[in-house]
Amino acid sequence: MKADESFQETTVLSFPSPLKRDLRAIYTLWLRDIIRLWRDKLRLIGSFVQPLLFLFILGGGLRGRVVPPGDGKMNYQSFIFPGILAMSILFTASFSGIAVVWDREVGFLKEVLVAPLSRTAIVIGKVLGGSTNSLIQASMLMGLTPFMGIHLSFGKTLMALGIMMMIGISQTAMGIALSVRMSSSQGFMVLLNFIILPLYFLSGAMFPIDGLPPWLSFLAHLDPVTYGVDLLRGVFLGFHYFSYPEDLLALWVFGGAMFFLAIRLFNQESPS
Numbered sequence: 001m002k003a004d005e006s007f008q009e010t011t012v013l014s015f016p017s018p019l020k021r022d023l024r025a026i027y028t029l030w031l032r033d034i035i036r037l038w039r040d041k042l043r044l045i046g047s048f049v050q051p052l053l054f055l056f057i058l059g060g061g062l063r064g065r066v067v068p069p070g071d072g073k074m075n076y077q078s079f080i081f082p083g084i085l086a087m088s089i090l091f092t093a094s095f096s097g098i099a100v101v102w103d104r105e106v107g108f109l110k111e112v113l114v115a116p117l118s119r120t121a122i123v124i125g126k127v128l129g130g131s132t133n134s135l136i137q138a139s140m141l142m143g144l145t146p147f148m149g150i151h152l153s154f155g156k157t158l159m160a161l162g163i164m165m166m167i168g169i170s171q172t173a174m175g176i177a178l179s180v181r182m183s184s185s186q187g188f189m190v191l192l193n194f195i196i197l198p199l200y201f202l203s204g205a206m207f208p209i210d211g212l213p214p215w216l217s218f219l220a221h222l223d224p225v226t227y228g229v230d231l232l233r234g235v236f237l238g239f240h241y242f243s244y245p246e247d248l249l250a251l252w253v254f255g256g257a258m259f260f261l262a263i264r265l266f267n268q269e270s271p272s
Contacts, residue, residue: 022121029112029122033099033129037136047092047137051084054206055144059084069208074237078148082232083205086167088141089134090225093168094196096130097175101185119266126176127259131168138164150236160235166248167228170255171196177262180269199225209241224254 037044059077068079103109112122139161145152152160175192182188202216203225212220220226227242227250234240240247 018116018118021116022118025112025115025117025121026125026128029125030129030132033096033126033133036099037133044137047088048141050091051088051141054087055081055084058206069210069239074149074239078150078237079233080206081145081148081150082236083203083229085138085141085164085232086203086205086225086229087200088138089164089167089228090171090196090200092134092137093130093171094175094192096126096133096172097177097179097192098185098188099130100126100176100179101182101188104183105185113269119269120263123173123176123259123263123266127169127172127262130172130175131165134168134172135161135165138168145236152236156235160232163228163231163235166251166255167225170224170228170251170258173255173258173262177258177265180262180265199223202226203229204241205229224250227251 055077059080063076068074068076100109103112113119142157142160174195178191178195179188182191202220202223204220205225209217209220209226227247230240230242231244231247231251234244234247
């Protein structure tokens with residue numbers, strides 16, 4: 001065979017770069033949580049029961065008996081409506097951490113941890129999945145705004161969705177940070193209820209935070225959910241206690257701290 005007719009076939013194996021692997025992992029983990037929510041119709045429907053009970057039974061019972069602050073144009077149901085949206089986000093996003101505990105129990109988390117992925121990508125994927133689920137459910141509740149006498153422009157609707165996504169990200173990161181060291185779903189549920197119930201009831205979602213006793217006002221100002229509720233109330237009703245920069249700063253600081261904590265704890269997690 002002549003030299004110019006000879007050839008050598010070389011097979012080159014190409015592997016995705018670490019960045020591409022991490023991006024694929026983020027997308028896969030996010031999509032997995034969305035599919036799980038879509039397939040679990042009972043969970044999707046049941047998540048509306050608690051907010052609707054608070055809104056129509058508690059809100060309807062106290063309507064006319066509790067006078068909300070402001071210029072007198074809003075009733076008690078419209079006053080608590082932004083807080084009900086925050087409650088839906090808070091509970092759905094925080095309980096996303098239980099999926100981490102379940103994944104550990106069935107062995108899926110071990111498979112993810114031994115994969116050639118950065119732990120940061122795993123946390124990002126889980127946080128985006130949980131926060132997107134909470135945004136979907138809260139967005140469906142937003143369909144009740146006309147019944148509350150609330151009419152939003154397109155711009156305010158986008159603002160509300162952005163705020164709800166911020167609340168969802170911070171609360172999902174908190175739930176994941178709490179779940180890293182938990183080995184049983186029952187223990188995680190007890191711990192989570194011990195934390196998120198005070199966060200919700202101190203946030204001013206159900207009552208005005210002005211005129212509170214000093215100790216209760218102090219705790220309400222420390223609660224990060226207070227600033228998320230205040231942002232939503234400002235968008236929906238035009239009434240808020242703090243300035244928008246204060247609310248945004250508090251949410252970003254809390255969300256960043258929870259995100260950093262979740263990543264750090266995941267980096268310390270052993271696959272075994």
